[in-house]
Amino acid sequence: MLVIRNRLENMMHITLRRPDDWHLHLRDGAMLEGILPESARDFGRAIIMPNLVPPVVTGADAAAYRDRILAALPEGADFAPLMTLYLTEGTDPDDLAAAAQSGLITAVKLYPAGATTNSDSGVRDIDKVMPVLERMAEIGLPLCMHGEVTDPAIDIFDREAVFLDRVLEPLRTRLPELKMTLEHVTTKDGVDYVRGADRNLACTLTTHHLIINRNHMLVGGIRPHYYCLPIVKRAEHQQALRAAATSGDARFFLGTDSAPHVDAAKETGCGCAGVFSATNTMPLLAQVFDEENALDQLESFASLNGPAWYGLAPNEAQMVLEKIPGEFPATIETGAGPVTVFDPGFAPQWRVRR
Numbered sequence: 359m360l361v362i363r364n365r366l367e368n369m370m371h372i373t374l375r376r377p378d379d380w381h382l383h384l385r386d387g388a389m390l391e392g393i394l395p396e397s398a399r400d401f402g403r404a405i406i407m408p409n410l411v412p413p414v415v416t417g418a419d420a421a422a423y424r425d426r427i428l429a430a431l432p433e434g435a436d437f438a439p440l441m442t443l444y445l446t447e448g449t450d451p452d453d454l455a456a457a458a459q460s461g462l463i464t465a466v467k468l469y470p471a472g473a474t475t476n477s478d479s480g481v482r483d484i485d486k487v488m489p490v491l492e493r494m495a496e497i498g499l500p501l502c503m504h505g506e507v508t509d510p511a512i513d514i515f516d517r518e519a520v521f522l523d524r525v526l527e528p529l530r531t532r533l534p535e536l537k538m539t540l541e542h543v544t545t546k547d548g549v550d551y552v553r554g555a556d557r558n559l560a561c562t563l564t565t566h567h568l569i570i571n572r573n574h575m576l577v578g579g580i581r582p583h584y585y586c587l588p589i590v591k592r593a594e595h596q597q598a599l600r601a602a603a604t605s606g607d608a609r610f611f612l613g614t615d616s617a618p619h620v621d622a623a624k625e626t627g628c629g630c631a632g633v634f635s636a637t638n639t640m641p642l643l644a645q646v647f648d649e650e651n652a653l654d655q656l657e658s659f660a661s662l663n664g665p666a667w668y669g670l671a672p673n674e675a676q677m678v679l680e681k682i683p684g685e686f687p688a689t690i691e692t693g694a695g696p697v698t699v700f701d702p703g704f705a706p707q708w709r710v711r712r
């Protein structure tokens with residue numbers, strides 16, 4: 359990556375391969391149409407989460423959803439959706455293997471039942487999906503995980519750390535050949551666990567978990583647009599995530615977890631979990647990496663580590679980020695209703711060169 363400082367103009371810009379988003383919610387219908395251009399503008403590819411209602415369970419579901427995404431793409435867009443299947447206790451290993459072998463799907467997603475938005479069809483008993491997981495290990499198909507336990511006795515702020523002990527460690531011991539992506543890691547426990555794993559484990563980090571902690575969500579008023587799952591943690595965890603993202607360690611890469619809900623579903627007595635960050639992720643990441651004196655690691659995090667993990671080449675196209683104050687809309691109007699864009703709480707100092 360090229361970092362160029364022009365002293366005369368006191369301006370800085372960086373050039374990197376076009377980034378990818380390794381964890382994205384595109385939804386469907388009018389919402390899909392409204393928010394897809396926000397991702398397609400800056401990202402070459404994205405792993406598409408399957409938690410629609412009803413979920414994307416079979417190869418046929420994934421093919422139909424992929425076609426709806428492709429149909430909704432703006433003219434001339436340079437964006438490829440990488441499809442996933444939603445793992446259920448009824449998933450057919452042969453259907454899944456066929457979808458993988460034809461290149462239709464890139465990964466399979468594990469939602470513990472009830473852990474997050476639209477996860478009711480998820481897994482209650484891991485033993486029931488062992489034959490599917492064994493098949494995935496055999497054919498080298500990665501498992502993406504929403505890493506939180508759902509035990510009501512476990513405090514919501516501890517659910518990720520407890521998942522590592524109760525689910526992930528036993529699963530890795532039982533099936534060391536299975537390649538796993540721990541999604542949207544939010545704790546120091548999570549990044550330490552990934553660092554300590556000898557092989558077959560990587561994780562995604564979101565834009566917003568690098569920028570906000572639970573004080574931002576709760577001090578001085580409750581901010582529903584910062585409510586997401588896994589819930590934002592204390593500042594020391596945020597610091598650990600920033601250190602991991604900027605470390606250059608290839609096991610950490612970007613998955614925005616951009617998860618739109620219409621404002622009416624967020625600003626209500628029982629609001630939905632999800633932060634919508636597709637619009638401004640890249641300028642905000644430039645600012646985070648700049649603050650951490652790690653601009654030279656941004657390309658690895660956003661454009662190189664993810665493709666390497668999934669066995670793909672980096673994008674050929676390039677992106678230029680420039681240190682010039684930028685602007686972005688507060689809201690994206692969709693046919694389903696307005697969606698609030700992630701507000702980092704500061705004026706962005708970087709923008710994407712168009």
Ligand SMILES: NC(=O)N[C@@H](CC(=O)O)C(=O)O
Nearest residue numbers: 383474475586587617631632
């Ligand atoms: N992250 C979220 O808070 N919400 C996601 C689901 C998820 O990724 O857990 C969503 O689909 O809305």
Ligand SMILES: [Zn+2]
Nearest residue numbers: 474504587588
């Ligand atoms: Zn999740």
Ligand SMILES: [Zn+2]
Nearest residue numbers: 383407615617
């Ligand atoms: Zn998600």
